[in-house]
Amino acid sequence: MSNSQPATIEDVARIAEVSIATVSRAIHMPEKVAKSTRLKVNQAIAITGYTPNAMARSLRLGRSNMILVVAPDIGDPNFSSILVGLENEARAHGYGVLIGHTQNDAQRGLEYLKFFNSNQAAGMILFTGILPFGHQTLTARLPPTVGVFEPVFNGGIPYVGVDDVEGARKVVDLLISEGHRRIAFIGDSHTRLAYARRRSGYEAGLAAAGIPLNRQLILEGDGTVESGRLALEQLFMRDDLPTAFMCVNDQTALGVTLGLKARGYDIPQDFSVTGFDDVPQAGFMSPSLTTIRQPRTAIGKHAMALLLELLSDRAASETEILLRPDLVIRNSVGPPPLRR
Amino acid sequence: MSNSQPATIEDVARIAEVSIATVSRAIHMPEKVAKSTRLKVNQAIAITGYTPNAMARSLRLGRSNMILVVAPDIGDPNFSSILVGLENEARAHGYGVLIGHTQNDAQRGLEYLKFFNSNQAAGMILFTGILPFGHQTLTARLPPTVGVFEPVFNGGIPYVGVDDVEGARKVVDLLISEGHRRIAFIGDSHTRLAYARRRSGYEAGLAAAGIPLNRQLILEGDGTVESGRLALEQLFMRDDLPTAFMCVNDQTALGVTLGLKARGYDIPQDFSVTGFDDVPQAGFMSPSLTTIRQPRTAIGKHAMALLLELLSDRAASETEILLRPDLVIRNSVGPPPLRR
DNA sequence: AATCATGATGTAAACCTTTACATCGGCGAG
């Protein structure tokens, strides 16, 4: 019982007075073994405290029960709550979660591929669509993979994200309902799908309200705090200032907020600002930020569920799952000032 | 090369025209094999793209190259930056990181023990000293383990944390140097070691400045935002209000801050408030919070290094590593008001 | 020249499972 060596299937077989094959069957195909035998085996398992050796099992079966989660940056505050969803779902199905981060280094990403060659992982969850390997290698033999947030590459690999269009639409509708008509959109890189989608939600909202699109009010950046500040400076060099700044993410919104405060303006008195993502800090900014909440735990759960399906079926039922984002109304939005 | 099956050691051996034993040796004990052979083997490895099957290896060796990281809550924003340190260090030594969270559920924690019985993990990193299993099981055969933040149990298991005494001392010294003499200490549960240590730093600082200890100014809570608010209310029911609130963590400090603002006070004009931990939100509070930064990535790095040492030696060189915490001065501390 | 030590390599067993196939016993049908 408290031997130093963990019990093997053979120990169980000896005690239950059956063969190891029967033990294995009693565990994995209980209906194939007589009830009386099953009982003996279960007792023996209890006595020995036997746990199947996962290594031997994986070796024999040719597949592991681990899922590799690769993110460019696991320090990202968004990451951990998604991880919760991923881990819960995986565990519920007997899988474990392995994590790796690439820091956007393709070399590092490549090393994670070894996890599959060496059978240490059965599938992969990939964040933000950035394929962490050189392109040539992967098309050849990529493990079953599900993306989070954005499609990986543009083909084949299913992913779970949030309905950016709808989210952006909710924001712009709120601003419009408050009375804003000159609404700037501050994006990040146009290579990111999220940018395109959020912007299209923005444009759809304007169109629905009969507000003509003003390209002067659409800026690009790189999604950082600094880039929000920069965009603000650009806008201030023009004559027709917006009354509201709709930002592609919370980082950018923070940059805009800081910039406006530095210029002595009050939010939401003088300008309204919105974000997207609802990072943990958003509620602590002053004013607290009105933004769109990503249902992070749910995203993790769905992504993992999809991957597990992929692993059993070899064919995904869906290639894209978009979750509904929620508008979180805080204190950074108000009606536009009467006149400026 | 682009076979559907991954190459095995046998494929390499065939191409290199040696035995599989030689291939294995060429990989793991290169000095034991002739230079010419080594070359042939390396070429063959390159040709086949061979990666050793980790499952077979672990099975044979009786140990895996995975480290299990167990935390009560991986959604905790502190968690992910420590994870970065853990993962980097592990990877540098050929180990992978497996994660699990218990949500303080002993049952769940127990399931993770199976990872060791089933040879899926070689060692464990445990957060916050909460042993996630029932007590009886573990003393028997606990895997090599290193704690983070607090010692696990009170015996045997080494851990990596931060020098709470020194950190608290830095805070209280700052407050004293600003002129405060009535400094409240708002703690969490006295069962937590961090509480005891931070409080002892607080007391040492007062003593060094010749300020007598006033037990009325020391309160206990549970470390949550709400508990900070509550403690504040208690203090306000007394006559000798402090001029500064030194909180055991940032959550509590936030509660105090909100409470003071609700009462219409200005920070740091009317009162000074300090935290401990430097959670990501701390910089975004208003006023931004003066606090102690936990060197999180370093903690992760050291904890993993210690565990790896444990795994090779079976004897830890150190049983306790305390890292030096840094004071982060922001805007929540100022001199006390001239008189009240 | 015979022997021995040394260094390089090969052979085969072991790690623990799962599962195809073989075996065995009992029962129903002819």
Add this chain to the structure above:
DNA sequence: CTCGCCGATGTAAAGGTTTACATCATGATT
């Protein structure tokens, strides 16, 4: 009574490594 079938169980191979031990060649020592 015999045959065939079926359900329950056992036997043994396979999965890819690592490594103790055996083997072999080479060069040095007597």
